[in-house]
Amino acid sequence: xxxxxxxxxxxxxxxxxxxxxxxxxxxxxxxxxxxxxxxxxxxxxxxxxxxxxxxxxxxxxxxxxxxxxxxxxxxxxxxxxxxxxxxxxxxxxxxxxxxxxxxxxxxxxxxxxxxxxxxxxxxxxxxxxxxxxxxxxxxxxxxxxxxxxxxxxxxxxxxxxxxxxxxxxxxxxxxxxxxxxxxxxxxxxxxxxxxx
Numbered sequence: 001x002x003x004x005x006x007x008x009x010x011x012x013x014x015x016x017x018x019x020x021x022x023x024x025x026x027x028x029x030x031x032x033x034x035x036x037x038x039x040x041x042x043x044x045x046x047x048x049x050x051x052x053x054x055x056x057x058x059x060x061x062x063x064x065x066x067x068x069x070x071x072x073x074x075x076x077x078x079x080x081x082x083x084x085x086x087x088x089x090x091x092x093x094x095x096x097x098x099x100x101x102x103x104x105x106x107x108x109x110x111x112x113x114x115x116x117x118x119x120x121x122x123x124x125x126x127x128x129x130x131x132x133x134x135x136x137x138x139x140x141x142x143x144x145x146x147x148x149x150x151x152x153x154x155x156x157x158x159x160x161x162x163x164x165x166x167x168x169x170x171x172x173x174x175x176x177x178x179x180x181x182x183x184x185x186x187x188x189x190x191x192x193x194x195x196x
Contacts, residue, residue, distance in 0.1 A: 047103055048096035051127055055092045058131040059085065062138040069138075075191030077184075091178050098164070098174040099123050105167050112167065119163045126156035143193030150186050157182060 062068075069081045102120055107113040133153060137146040157179045164172035 044100055047100045048093065051095040051099070052089065052092040054127055054131050055088055058134040059088075061131075062134050064138075072192045073195040075188060075195060078188060078191075087181060091181060094174045095123075095127070095178055098171040101168045101171040101174070102164060115163060115167060119160060119167075122156050122160045122163070126153050126160065129153040129156065137189060143189065143196070147186065147189045147193060150182065150189055154179065154182050154186060 067081075069084070099120065102116060102123065105112075105116050107116055129149065130153060133146055133149050136142055136149055140146075157175060161172045161175050161179060164175065
């Protein structure tokens with residue numbers, strides 16, 4: 001008896017999920033109506049929020065980062081520590097939208113498919129480098145190594161931008177503030193390594 005109640009409840013829940021993900025949503029973009037299924041919408045939200053989730057994980061792993069940053073001898077132009085989470089939240093969301101735009105690129109031949117796969121691969125590898133840099137810089141005493149790591153990440157971001165200009169310029173432009181911020185972060189990284 002209890003077993004049949006559990007099965008019925010499971011069937012009801014499955015129907016609710018199917019109904020939710022199969023429902024269509026109409027979104028207006030540049031004056032055009034675009035219909036998305038609930039499943040596609042959830043996938044889009046997941047892809048867009050993934051970099052932000054990675055950033056949150058990195059910040060949890062370096063919970064004392066703001067205090068650590070304030071404890072360093074500060075180079076000229078060093079912003080206040082509270083500004084970093086604000087900037088990174090915006091950048092992670094922009095990165096997520098950029099990756100979603102590349103994910104949505106329609107491919108017509110194997111060359112375009114290869115480019116799309118390469119772009120997404122570079123994007124996710126640089127995202128891993130991003131979280132690793134945070135851990136290296138704040139949780140170890142290897143500031144010069146962190147600088148080298150950041151340069152490698154910067155080169156991956158540049159490669160992504162250059163590749164994205166071929167098939168989705170909007171994705172490339174969304175990554176420009178990120179590479180500029182990473183350039184500034186590289187300056188802060190090497191200056192802190194020298195001063196401390």
